[in-house]
Amino acid sequence: MEARDNTVLELRGEILGTINQQSSIEEVFQNRTLRPILKLQNDLFVQVFINYAVKQKNVFFSLNPEKKLAYIENVIQRDIKFRNSLKGMVIAFFTLEEYAEYIQNSSNLNKRMMNMLIERLKNQIQLIDITP
Template structure:
């Protein structure tokens, strides 16, 4: 029987991005943990964002592309409840070791996490329709 850690790492796949001897701990965490989780959860994040936009009276869907990009960034930065929900979807796929690393520097890692998620949603803006 495999452990939770083994199953999570197998599910997420390989490191995304380069890691070198000069890479910071945060950069290593980003490329080994955050990017693979965000890739794995991409479809879920798209659906969650669509659901959020629908609950916000569908304003998002009538915006121009430029305003949609701005809306995505604004919502994730300003709606703390929504942002915390998104963070939970990511943190829930951490191994125990990754969680220990995360809690040591959660503020900076949260910024990286949300910036990566914002960029991912912006890249998927065409999928954000009802």
């Protein structure tokens, strides 16, 4: 399993964000693990969201900009199956050690993960806004 962990860490690249002695365990996990994974998987997240929006009868594409932002947040917060799919796309890039750390505090880490993903998608609304 060491080979897999090394490959995963190599794919993800460097730590994103600041880690110092005052950083909480969750903040360290966020910057060491979650941010690099979200960056690595970014293009896939955008395509997955576009596919989701299309399968929901293209409603998203007819909304005004403010409602599009609310739609992104609402869908990720309320559609459990979709949210779990997104979580799986992140967890798949955990090392075994990170997974052990994650399961100790999964509730708070899931909140951080989804909030960062929501913000990431909102910041890329131009890419999502292309009607398929």
